[in-house]
Amino acid sequence: MLLGVLCILVVPRVFSEAPPAPPQDIQVDNWLLRWSPDPDDGDVTYTAQYSSFDSCVWTDVPYCVHISLNSCNVSSIKARSEYGCVMLRVQAERHGQNSPSVQACSKHGHLCTPDFSLTASPGSLTVHLSRNTTFLREHADHAKYRVYYGKKGEALQDYKDGPASVTIDELQEGQRYCTRVQYLYFKQTEGLPTCTQCELIPESDSRRTVTIVSLVLVGVLLLVFPVIAYFFLFQRERFKRWLQPRYTFREHLFEPIPEPFLPIHSSTEEHYDVITSMSPVELRE
Numbered sequence: 001m002l003l004g005v006l007c008i009l010v011v012p013r014v015f016s017e018a019p020p021a022p023p024q025d026i027q028v029d030n031w032l033l034r035w036s037p038d039p040d041d042g043d044v045t046y047t048a049q050y051s052s053f054d055s056c057v058w059t060d061v062p063y064c065v066h067i068s069l070n071s072c073n074v075s076s077i078k079a080r081s082e083y084g085c086v087m088l089r090v091q092a093e094r095h096g097q098n099s100p101s102v103q104a105c106s107k108h109g110h111l112c113t114p115d116f117s118l119t120a121s122p123g124s125l126t127v128h129l130s131r132n133t134t135f136l137r138e139h140a141d142h143a144k145y146r147v148y149y150g151k152k153g154e155a156l157q158d159y160k161d162g163p164a165s166v167t168i169d170e171l172q173e174g175q176r177y178c179t180r181v182q183y184l185y186f187k188q189t190e191g192l193p194t195c196t197q198c199e200l201i202p203e204s205d206s207r208r209t210v211t212i213v214s215l216v217l218v219g220v221l222l223l224v225f226p227v228i229a230y231f232f233l234f235q236r237e238r239f240k241r242w243l244q245p246r247y248t249f250r251e252h253l254f255e256p257i258p259e260p261f262l263p264i265h266s267s268t269e270e271h272y273d274v275i276t277s278m279s280p281v282e283l284r285e
Helices: 002-016 075-080 134-142 205-234 236-243
Strands: 024-029 032-036 045-051 071-073 087-094 117-121 124-128 143-151 158-162 166-168 176-185 188-190 197-200
Touching (some): 117 197, 124 143, 134 176
Antiparallel strands (some): 032 071, 176 188, 176 197
16 A cells, blocks of 8 residues: 555656756866766766777776766776777766766877867868877778867767868858867777867958948947937927028119110111112103
8 A cells, every 4th residue: 555655656756857967068087087967956876888999889887877976987997998999978867867978078188089279260270180199000091080060059060081180161250160079990980089179260351351341330320320310300490401501692683674775776867878860751851
């Protein structure tokens, strides 16, 4: 009877409870695995797992199973894989509910983790990588680098492979891009990936000039527009009077226009020449 009551009270609670949040910022530094737990989750334990070189099987790390701490020494697995090249991940657990597993990254360069630096140029990002590493020398032409990249805040899904330094082109200027690097062996990633590094892509001189001019114009408009709006809304009549042209009338414009005077000449004053003369017949006899 008591067992039935406990099942009625506990079982619905377990099934209605959501899985815990996955651990964040999982890093390995000199075989010490650390992560950041969710401060809002209580009664949560963590389990670390590893996958050895050229293997797809995940195994629990000894002494790192169902622990309530946020760190674990994983040096015991160093000798269980060739060259110590292992991948690590951590998942959270609570009342039988498991969170998704999150892969760890290496905070500093490691035998099986690349060491790199970034150089940003307008529209591109160069990932500087060395060809003279122990992992590449041991595996010759079968090993290279895989560089994951993407905008900050987005998943790093795009990648580019190369035997040494890699340049990523056609990036948006003025945006911050992040990268993560991992060794590649026969088209399969191996070892711990590097922790994410980000760099701002600078703008070219011409684009910077356009941006500055645009900002200045926007600033001027923001300052001038309120003044214009004030005059149109509250000083409309005064504004109209200011726009009206000022006329100056001269006095002679109002004087009456005299009628045109046309001189009349009399017939007596006319001068003419006699061309021919005619006389009656009686006078000629």
